[in-house]
Amino acid sequence: MSLLNVGASGLAAAYAGLTTAGHNIANVNTPGFSRQQTVQTTMPGSFTGAGYIGRGVAIETIQRAYDQQLTNQTQYMSGQASEASTHHALMQRVDRLFSSDESGLGASLDRFFSSMTEASSRPADMSARATVLSSATQMAERIRTTGAQLEGFGMSADQGIRAAVGGINDLAKRIGGINDAIAVARGTGQPPNDLLDQRDQLVTDLSKLVGVNAVEQSDGSLNVFMSSGAALVVGSIAASLSVAPDASDPGRQVVSVNSGGGAGVVVSSDAISGGQLSALMKFRDVSLVNAQNDLGRFAYAIGDAYNQVHAAGTDLNGATGSNMFNLASPQSYANAANTGGASLTVNVANANALSPSDYRLDFDGSNYTVTRERDGSRTTSATLPVTIDGLAIAAAGAINAGDSFSIRPTRGVAAVFTTAITSTRQLAFSQSAASNDNRNALALAAIPTGSMLGALSVSQVFGEMASNVGATTRSLMLDSDASQKLLDQARTDQSAVSGVNLDEEAAKLMRYQQAYQASAKVMATAQTLFQSILELGR
Amino acid sequence: MRIGTYYSQLSTTDQLLRNQFDLYTTQSQIASGKKINVPSDDPGSMAQITTSRASLKAEASYEKNQVYLDSMLRTVESTLGAVGNSLSTAREALVQANNATLTDADRNSIAASLRQRRAELLTQANTTGGDGQYLFSGFQSSAPPFADAAGGVVFGGDNGTRNVLVGPSRSIAANADGDAIFMNIPRGNGVFSTAAAATNGGTGRIETGGVNNPAALTGQNYEIRFTGPANYDIVNTSLGTTLSSGVFQSGTAIQFGGMQMVIDGQPAGGDIFAVDSAATQSIFTSLDRAIAALETPVFTSADRARLSDTMRGTTADLDQAISRALEIRGEIGGRMNALDLAGNISANTALDAGTTLSGLEDIDYAEASTRFTRQKTAVDAALAAYAQTTRGTLFDYLR
Numbered sequence: 001m002s003l004l005n006v007g008a009s010g011l012a013a014a015y016a017g018l019t020t021a022g023h024n025i026a027n028v029n030t031p032g033f034s035r036q037q038t039v040q041t042t043m044p045g046s047f048t049g050a051g052y053i054g055r056g057v058a059i060e061t062i063q064r065a066y067d068q069q070l071t072n073q074t075q076y077m078s079g080q081a082s083e084a085s086t087h088h089a090l091m092q093r094v095d096r097l098f099s100s101d102e103s104g105l106g107a108s109l110d111r112f113f114s115s116m117t118e119a120s121s122r123p124a125d126m127s128a129r130a131t132v133l134s135s136a137t138q139m140a141e142r143i144r145t146t147g148a149q150l151e152g153f154g155m156s157a158d159q160g161i162r163a164a165v166g167g168i169n170d171l172a173k174r175i176g177g178i179n180d181a182i183a184v185a186r187g188t189g190q191p192p193n194d195l196l197d198q199r200d201q202l203v204t205d206l207s208k209l210v211g212v213n214a215v216e217q218s219d220g221s222l223n224v225f226m227s228s229g230a231a232l233v234v235g236s237i238a239a240s241l242s243v244a245p246d247a248s249d250p251g252r253q254v255v256s257v258n259s260g261g262g263a264g265v266v267v268s269s270d271a272i273s274g275g276q277l278s279a280l281m282k283f284r285d286v287s288l289v290n291a292q293n294d295l296g297r298f299a300y301a302i303g304d305a306y307n308q309v310h311a312a313g314t315d316l317n318g319a320t321g322s323n324m325f326n327l328a329s330p331q332s333y334a335n336a337a338n339t340g341g342a343s344l345t346v347n348v349a350n351a352n353a354l355s356p357s358d359y360r361l362d363f364d365g366s367n368y369t370v371t372r373e374r375d376g377s378r379t380t381s382a383t384l385p386v387t388i389d390g391l392a393i394a395a396a397g398a399i400n401a402g403d404s405f406s407i408r409p410t411r412g413v414a415a416v417f418t419t420a421i422t423s424t425r426q427l428a429f430s431q432s433a434a435s436n437d438n439r440n441a442l443a444l445a446a447i448p449t450g451s452m453l454g455a456l457s458v459s460q461v462f463g464e465m466a467s468n469v470g471a472t473t474r475s476l477m478l479d480s481d482a483s484q485k486l487l488d489q490a491r492t493d494q495s496a497v498s499g500v501n502l503d504e505e506a507a508k509l510m511r512y513q514q515a516y517q518a519s520a521k522v523m524a525t526a527q528t529l530f531q532s533i534l535e536l537g538r
Numbered sequence: 539m540r541i542g543t544y545y546s547q548l549s550t551t552d553q554l555l556r557n558q559f560d561l562y563t564t565q566s567q568i569a570s571g572k573k574i575n576v577p578s579d580d581p582g583s584m585a586q587i588t589t590s591r592a593s594l595k596a597e598a599s600y601e602k603n604q605v606y607l608d609s610m611l612r613t614v615e616s617t618l619g620a621v622g623n624s625l626s627t628a629r630e631a632l633v634q635a636n637n638a639t640l641t642d643a644d645r646n647s648i649a650a651s652l653r654q655r656r657a658e659l660l661t662q663a664n665t666t667g668g669d670g671q672y673l674f675s676g677f678q679s680s681a682p683p684f685a686d687a688a689g690g691v692v693f694g695g696d697n698g699t700r701n702v703l704v705g706p707s708r709s710i711a712a713n714a715d716g717d718a719i720f721m722n723i724p725r726g727n728g729v730f731s732t733a734a735a736a737t738n739g740g741t742g743r744i745e746t747g748g749v750n751n752p753a754a755l756t757g758q759n760y761e762i763r764f765t766g767p768a769n770y771d772i773v774n775t776s777l778g779t780t781l782s783s784g785v786f787q788s789g790t791a792i793q794f795g796g797m798q799m800v801i802d803g804q805p806a807g808g809d810i811f812a813v814d815s816a817a818t819q820s821i822f823t824s825l826d827r828a829i830a831a832l833e834t835p836v837f838t839s840a841d842r843a844r845l846s847d848t849m850r851g852t853t854a855d856l857d858q859a860i861s862r863a864l865e866i867r868g869e870i871g872g873r874m875n876a877l878d879l880a881g882n883i884s885a886n887t888a889l890d891a892g893t894t895l896s897g898l899e900d901i902d903y904a905e906a907s908t909r910f911t912r913q914k915t916a917v918d919a920a921l922a923a924y925a926q927t928t929r930g931t932l933f934d935y936l937r
Contacts, residue, residue, distance in 0.1 A: 091578075100587055100588065109592075113595070121703065436678065438700050448596070471577075496542065
């Protein structure tokens with residue numbers, strides 16, 4: 001009788017092995033699946049006078065091939081690679097705006113300068129004047145379009161942030177749900193392998209949206225934290241992220257974490273790392289702002305240089321030169337949490353001293369501190385107005401201790417850059433109203449060869465700007481390549497442990513099939529033996 | 539080491555895609571001939587690329603200005619040549635008119651030819667360049683700068699110099715000062731001029747004279763006043779003082795204030811010879827005076843002496859005008875040399891900028907085609923390997 005049982009146990013073990021191999025083969029293309037294997041053990045023998053006689057085999061458990069450390073590594077690298085490639089893809093769009101081809105911004109600047117050089121020798125030639133006006137308009141349009149495109153990238157980054165936040169909230173909820181299911185399943189004493197795989201895959205997906213740390217608890221549930229330290233999932237409870245306007249800049253959206261009641265905690269772009277959300281925030285708040293400020297400062301400096309020289313001349317109507325270009329004044333915002341009612345007035349005192357940075361002004365009750373946000377350098381003054389980097393900052397109204405203001409000197413300049421003159425007669429080429437007097441035209445034509453921002457020529461400043469954008473894009477590309485390689489490595493390592501190898505499964509199938517057939521033979525033998533005994537009594 | 543079937547195929551496909559992308563990048567570089575299309579292709583070279591490109595564009599516009607300036611200068615130069623010719627012809631007529639054997643009718647016909655020269659010169663003074671602008675009007679351009687008015691020709695232009703940019707911070711003047719060429723010509727020998735008074739009764743004629751001691755020049759005006767046929771006083775009319783007195787001897791030089799001049803013939807008592815410093819006169823006034831003198835009938839020897847003095851004085855004035863025109867032509871020639879130089883500089887700068895740009899931007903075809911071949915081989919090999927490794931598993935052998 002025991003032989004039949006031994007055969008049956010072998011049959012069951014082989015069947016479990018075949019099913020498990022079949023499950024592995026079925027999931028060969030399932031992302032996040034860890035191959036499973038049966039763990040067999042010998043049943044304790046039954047004691048006889050002749051010693052222990054074997055009773056067959058038992059399946060102890062179904063184990064998944066898994067390495068926590070390799071899984072964490074893959075999740076971490078997924079976040080890093082997703083951040084780097086997202087940031088790189090976003091920055092490539094900016095990079096293309098500064099391309100050096102004939103239709104680019106640089107070429108339109110060169111055409112404007114050339115038209116001015118040619119018109120300066122023929123101040124009375126109306127067609128030369130018309131060329132100056134049209135090339136100035138084209139240049140302004142290129143600057144404006146580039147500025148508007150950069151603003152558009154900011155808006156689509158905001159949309160991307162909303163989408164990422166939606167995705168994060170969804171994944172956090174699902175992880176919380178699976179945590180619950182796993183805790184229940186663990187009650188059976190056997191690991192719920194496929195739920196565990198699903199949860200790991202959800203954490204990997206979440207990592208692609210925002211970098212997280214996952215810590216397994218003793219009850220089998222997984223707590224998930226963002227790299228800022230804020231908890232996203234604790235047990236079955238998921239926090240939610242929300243998007244709302246920034247208190248210090250109404251045009252900007254910030255992400256905050258609401259973990260169970262109370263006011264949300266704002267997540268700043270430098271506090272989180274990994275994932276699309278981090279990439280979108282870093283792109284919008286750093287890379288894009290730098291490009292916008294660089295372009296705005298460049299546009300302001302050029303416009304101001306032409307306006308000043310133009311104002312020193314006389315146009316064909318005998319009037320003093322008006323502004324050639326319309327320039328937007330610096331923007332400033334009072335923080336929504338300010339208790340005083342003051343507003344700032346910021347003007348450009350010296351366009352050539354402008355820096356490509358945003359500023360923050362804080363008042364602590366006795367001193368005003370102006371922080372240059374690009375490099376964090378601070379200037380403290382006991383009184384206002386104060387002049388910093390070519391900006392004259394004054395305030396009107398009461399400022400209380402703790403009040404703060406944001407200053408955006410050049411960010412909006414490019415998107416509204418237009419020519420102020422509309423007629424060729426308004427070009428102030430002379431210093432005497434005589435139509436062949438070209439003295440002011442010569443001064444206008446000399447602007448590109450003179451120095452402006454930081455004692456560089458216009459084309460050097462433009463080159464520097466393009467080079468900044470290019471260098472940022474290139475280093476993101478290298479980051480992206482490097483993190484992709486590391487991710488590949490981590491996946492290879494993980495796949496070596498957890499991945500399904502079809503050859504291996506085929507071998508297992510054969511092995512278990514043979515075991516199955518052999519066990520069946522054992523049972524057949526037991527049957528034959530039983531028959532033999534029955535025949536004895538005939 | 540195990541290989542996960544799923545991931546190994548996935549990463550092989552990824553790698554294949556990446557190889558194909560590299561191949562595509564190289565292929566598009568070869569097609570466009572450029573290795574830099576966006577700043578991130580070579581951020582470190584962007585500053586050099588933009589400045590080289592700007593420099594190329596700028597030099598192209600300077601070259602256009604140079605072509606314009608060249609045509610302007612050639613027109614000014616040839617016009618000044620024509621002015622010189624008209625003046626020389628007029629001068630020859632004046633020399634001819636000084637011939638004592640001529641009749642009033644002969645002189646009238648010479649006067650008529652001088653009127654023609656005057657008309658020619660007026661047309662030349664109002665010449666326009668290829669762009670329709672007056673050459674000698676300075677900054678003014680709306681009307682002809684030289685107008686024939688009742689009291690003679692008046693100049694409506696100014697002395698504005700229209701500079702043309704021929705390089706970064708290099709400019710060359712395109713026009714010439716009409717006032718200096720036609721209006722403001724020094725008289726006599728260029729330092730002072732001599733003239734017999736119209737009221738002189740004697741036959742004394744004064745020569746143009748010269749400077750014998752530049753250090754002693756005062757820049758003041760003098761008169762040689764004959765108190766009798768043999769005696770004269772030298773009066774400084776600027777100060778109203780009598781400088782000295784002398785005994786007249788025909789053909790002997792009279793010297794004072796660093797100047798010397800000869801009076802010959804026989805002046806009468808009361809005759810006055812003026813010696814004016816720094817006086818200027820227009821070409822047209824000089825011709826007007828000669829024409830008026832030629833059209834005045836000659837009856838007496840005093841009339842002849844006056845005519846002869848006017849002819850001599852005007853000849854000296856025209857000599858000054860001719861030398862002024864020559865001097866400015868020389869200056870224009872100098873500008874043309876400077877223009878040639880500027881053209882060379884522009885061409886070299888543009889060549890340098892073009893070479894730099896090409897070195898930074900243009901693809902090295904030899905390198906690119908080697909790279910292309912290498913990448914093509916890699917893609918082909920990867921494709922073949924992929925086909926081989928994914929072809930079969932153990933399942934294929936299970937029957």
